[in-house]
Amino acid sequence: MLEELEVRDLGPIHHALLAPARGMTAITGETGAGKSMLLNAIRLISGQTPSTGLVRGDAKQSWVQGVFAVAPDGEAASIAREAGAVLEENDDELFLTRTVPASGRSRAMLSGRSVPRSVLADIAGELVTIHGQSDQLRIAAEAKQREFLDMVAGDDDELRAYGAAWDALREVDDRLARLRTQEASVRQRADYLRDSIDRINAVDPEPGEDVELKEKRARIEHATQISQGVEGALGALDSSQIDVDTGEQGAIDLITHASQALRSIHLDGVFAQTADRLDSLNADLSDIVFSLAQESEDEPKVDDLDGLNARIHALAELTRSWGPDLQDVIAWRDKAILEVEDLDASPEKVSALEERRVQLHREALRCADALSAARRRAARVLSEQVGRELEALAMAGSHLEVRVETRSGTGRESLDAHGRDDIAFLFTRSPGPQLSMGRSASGGELSRLMLALELSAAAQRPEASAVTFIFDEVDAGVGGKAAVELGRRLARLSRHAQVIVVTHLAQVASWADAQFVVSKRDEGDGVVTAVAEVSGESRVREVARMLSGSESRTSLEHARELIRASDLDG
Structure with missing residues (x-):
């Protein structure tokens, strides 16, 4: 709005x-x-x-x-x-x-x-x-007329069903077309795909594996610094975790002694609370010691470095050719496997696809017929309602025919992305021949015709009305x-x-x-x-001006009466 x-x-x-x-x-x-x-x-x-x-x-x-x-x-x-x-x-x-x-x-x-x-x-x-006049001529296009009729028909379910059937049929048609036009270049493509698939399978990459291996290699290359750093941290926290006896107490021992000293006071309050805080701190430090000790035990061995470098190099070769990352390499391989299946298709596979196409074409025709039936029902009702509205709008004898012509035959050519119907809005003015909208009505008539269409559409599907209509x-x-x-x-x-x-x-x-x-x-x-x-009164004066061009007592009274009478609920 x-x-x-x-x-x-x-x-x-x-x-x-x-x-x-x-x-x-x-x-x-x-x-x-x-x-x-x-x-x-x-x-x-x-x-x-x-x-x-x-x-x-x-x-x-x-x-x-x-x-x-x-x-x-x-x-x-x-x-x-x-x-x-x-x-x-x-x-x-x-x-x-x-x-x-x-x-x-x-x-x-x-x-x-x-x-x-x-x-x-x-x-x-x-x-x-x-x-x-310049805006509504777009309704003269068949596509716009089809969209309007589908909106009035409320055939969303039929449109979705046909759309799915059409897409499935088109996909099979595309696959058959590729299979039937294989040439030397296609065979070369198949050879390239098979060779690429074999190369990728020989390495057998896992998503993110190269990142993990590079992190592992970095730890091996920095093993001395890691060992020294971890040992220094463990010695400072808990000297019992290292082989060398330094004779010094670690932080855990010192904090334990501090807690015990405070608890020996045997008084509640700040001393007991501080001892509790020290015990909590000690528990956190013990977790840290445990984690560092585990890291030290899990450190990769230096003799793994050659194997790691070889694996990283093999993965890098894959990403250079089919990357940028291993997930892309794997996705490319999986897609290539499907493409090779099509390129290497045997006569049996072509035959199977042709049988599948017959089934899909039959389903598409069934869905198209259901869509056509919904459109024809809506077209009849819409034509009748528009006729009644035109008579009330000073266009008696004028008529709109919403014509839905279903293309004959059952071949592929009878279908398109929107079904198998040719839709036309044909207007007959009185007197005059039947012509397509936009060619048979003047600007004012076309505006009233569009009003009749919108009224008829709102009567059938009020929830589908546009937010704002503007009439000129x-x-x-x-x-x-x-x-x-x-x-x-x-x-x-x-x-x-x-x-x-x-x-x-x-x-x-x-x-x-x-x-x-x-x-x-x-x-x-x-x-x-x-x-x-x-x-209020200013509106009464404007309506009076529109009625007679003046603001006489008679025209003002006429304007008030007209405004009072213009009430749908009155």
Whole structure:
């Protein structure tokens, strides 16, 4: 959900700050006031390429920021984390920022971190759907129509099942292709792999073995220093641990004597407590003596050095060829063994893979048919619901056919990564021929068609609705009762998702939970566009202006009545 939009020096807007409602927000104002600049701001933080002339004439740059509330475990938050944004455990806000200089390249930022603008596009794609004439033409692409239909169908299980079957089939096809095209170079590759595997197996490395051996060699090379150091430490701590009788007491004996001297006082309090501390210290020193004595006993023998060096050299030869470390060498060998099996495949293995392919192809066809059935069911319901919505939106006689054509045949060519369906959204305006979306509808009609699609989708899968819908030109060519129905349906959609609509119709704006007015004023050195939220009587006056262009007593009363009547629960 868009919580806040701030704009600086964008077109005629010097500064604007909007906090849209959770439900429906209307943006109104006289023609030419600059409402389109707010849409341009959202397009900028959505990663779109800035058009020329966006920067205010007396400014060095334009700056736009949108603050979005997101689900911490949602896809938008996941994309943000992958891009390097730091999100705390309870953090549910993302800041999408765009700076466009008067000359030079624009800059995109995500929660204070510079990112490619493609990252903003990916995140905004999860958060915002803009239905303006230039934005919604992307629905004309078959891929987008397929994604929309799958979202409405709720066929996630069928998609996952088909995806797994398709991947398994493609993997077998790739293996068969490699086996059937073996040439001299492939045989040379097999010989090289076998020789490499034999060399690695002859050494039989263990992960991390070279590091352990180098540590062991270092101890042998420093055996004298280690022996002298350990013996000196043991002598200082406990003289009984060394062969030479120095006649001196070690630290353990001295501390024992000190403890006994304190306990001979036979008084509790500080003397007994200090004796306890000395006994505890003695116990720690005894553990240290034991550990040092063990280290001395476990020291590697000097005569092992030649064997260690030979082993280290053999392991180093492996890492030079297949490293950088022994784990990589072992992983390379294991992968090479599988590759050799394919390269050395016998006719029986090819035959076995062909039989496996037949089974996988049959499974892929079964999963594709299940997916096609789910799509056809959803297409029928979607077409019917969109038809009913279009009639209420002053487009009676217009019709959308969601066509799902399953490719015939059972060959490999009938399938692709998305199933075996060709999907098309075909729109018929009244009167007019049936054409693909984008070619058959005007800007306003296309906006209303998209509203009908979103309403129908929300009716079937309300949990799958996009976070924020933005509609522009949706009221073009609409008036009277149809305008009221248009507003009602936008308000209905806002029950499932945030809706922002740019409108010039009072019958639409009256349904909004919040209304912002874009207006122009002359400040002497130029025209400035201001954006302000209206409520109460100021909103009544704005709706009255939209109704009749004036604030007469009649228009004000009409505006109040219109706002009161625009209530889904009323």
